[in-house]
Amino acid sequence: LKVSIHKMDIPVPYGPAFEGERIRKEDMQIEIGGPGVPAFEYVCTKEIDEIEDGKIQVIGPDLDEIKPGPGVSIGIMVEVAGRKMQPDFEPIFERQMHRFLGEAQGLFHMGQRDIIRHRISKEAFKSGFRIKHIGSIIHSQFHNNFGAIVDKVQVTFYTKREDVEKVLNDVRAAYAERDARLKGMTDDSVNLFYSCTLCQSFAPTHICVVTPERSGLCGSVSWLDGKAGYEINPTGPNQPIERGKTVDERLGQWEGTNSFIFNGSNRSLEKVSLYSIMTDPMTSCGCFECISAMLPATNGIMVVDRDFTEMTPCGMKFSTLAGTVGGGLQTPGFMGHSKFYLGSRKFISADGGLGRVVWMPKALKEELTETLVKTAEELGLDDFLNKIADETVAQTEDEVLAYMQKVNHPALAMAPMF
Ligand code: SF4
Ligand code: ZN
Numbered sequence: 001l002k003v004s005i006h007k008m009d010i011p012v013p014y015g016p017a018f019e020g021e022r023i024r025k026e027d028m029q030i031e032i033g034g035p036g037v038p039a040f041e042y043v044c045t046k047e048i049d050e051i052e053d054g055k056i057q058v059i060g061p062d063l064d065e066i067k068p069g070p071g072v073s074i075g076i077m078v079e080v081a082g083r084k085m086q087p088d089f090e091p092i093f094e095r096q097m098h099r100f101l102g103e104a105q106g107l108f109h110m111g112q113r114d115i116i117r118h119r120i121s122k123e124a125f126k127s128g129f130r131i132k133h134i135g136s137i138i139h140s141q142f143h144n145n146f147g148a149i150v151d152k153v154q155v156t157f158y159t160k161r162e163d164v165e166k167v168l169n170d171v172r173a174a175y176a177e178r179d180a181r182l183k184g185m186t187d188d189s190v191n192l193f194y195s196c197t198l199c200q201s202f203a204p205t206h207i208c209v210v211t212p213e214r215s216g217l218c219g220s221v222s223w224l225d226g227k228a229g230y231e232i233n234p235t236g237p238n239q240p241i242e243r244g245k246t247v248d249e250r251l252g253q254w255e256g257t258n259s260f261i262f263n264g265s266n267r268s269l270e271k272v273s274l275y276s277i278m279t280d281p282m283t284s285c286g287c288f289e290c291i292s293a294m295l296p297a298t299n300g301i302m303v304v305d306r307d308f309t310e311m312t313p314c315g316m317k318f319s320t321l322a323g324t325v326g327g328g329l330q331t332p333g334f335m336g337h338s339k340f341y342l343g344s345r346k347f348i349s350a351d352g353g354l355g356r357v358v359w360m361p362k363a364l365k366e367e368l369t370e371t372l373v374k375t376a377e378e379l380g381l382d383d384f385l386n387k388i389a390d391e392t393v394a395q396t397e398d399e400v401l402a403y404m405q406k407v408n409h410p411a412l413a414m415a416p417m418f
Pocket of ligand 2: 286
């Protein structure tokens with residue numbers, strides 16, 4: 001067995017102690033990504049002779065020439081090769097970058113895929129930290145952690161906005177292809193679900209139960225990813241969960257999932273429903289792509305995503321809601337989830353399903369149009385997308401209700417939510 005520890009050559013301290021370290025606005029040199037700023041993090045598989053191990057390129061300006069502050073557009077492309085590498089492993093590697101980068105002092109990592117928001121501190125900049133050092137971390141940590149699978153790691157940074165935008169088209173197509181691999185699979189068609197406990201580092205009681213029809217709430221761990229994660233690292237954060245006997249089919253509760261949650265949450269949670277926001281909903285850590293929140297007067301729920309930073313009809317902005325919902329608690333009536341789950345036929349199916357959605361930001365509706373239209377049709381909801389209010393027609397709960405009455409929204413005729 002050949003064990004080689006790749007030393008990383010970076011000018012700041014590195015270790016688990018720095019994970020989760022915050023960098024305040026005043027202390028940051030730059031912020032990469034954030035709402036409306038094109039940026040991404042993408043791992044892809046190459047043939048062994050297509051890349052050069054350890055090659056780190058910064059295409060465009062580095063920190064010395066980038067104007068300090070927020071709104072910096074950067075694309076991080078990590079190419080890996082190895083005889084045991086499979087494209088199914090890419091998302092796992094991507095997700096682990098959260099830990100790898102977060103462990104450098106002065107580097108704060110948030111988000112994944114094309115919704116990242118990273119900060120580099122002034123302190124780190126002064127110590128000599130530059131963009132290329134992010135590449136050194138990725139290179140050495142990929143070798144150290146995935147050495148059994150990867151032989152070569154090459155990292156390219158695009159730091160010009162127009163380049164990021166260009167590359168982002170292909171990267172988004174690759175994300176879409178990954179998501180498509182899952183389509184057609186149902187929860188009933190598999191024997192095992194998978195856990196993800198990666199976020200327990202900051203939300204100690206949180207567990208995502210990942211099924212074919214419900215991805216992890218960060219949107220970057222699908223059932224296939226959970227399966228691959230387990231294959232890569234059998235003692236890691238993705239463990240198989242046998243469903244066992246049914247406790248409640250409608251809510252999506254099984255003896256196996258309940259006992260897994262009980263043991264995995266340090267015995268603080270007893271039950272979790274995979275298909276309900278009202279009864280024992282799944283916990284939320286902090287990385288959810290969307291938050292759903294009950295709007296009592298409408299007999300329905302609103303959904304807001306991270307990119308929508310204005311006020312929502314529940315009287316809270318995304319950031320405030322995130323503080324209420326996150327931290328590994330069960331909060332009936334509120335739930336963090338992925339965009340994928342919103343388009344799933346199992347989306348809060350115990351509470352009435354997609355038909356309960358009465359408001360969401362216009363941009364989110366547009367982004368998910370294809371999948372939402374398809375699911376709505378399958379559920380027999382007529383012209384449903386036009387019945388969901390957005391910020392252009394309703395900003396308060398009362399305005400949402402008025403809009404629903406105008407378009408005859410199906411939630412009006414559903415059983416009371418609680
Ligand atoms: Fe895993 Fe869930 Fe955290 Fe995503 S949000 S990394 S699925 S625990
Ligand atoms: Zn999380």
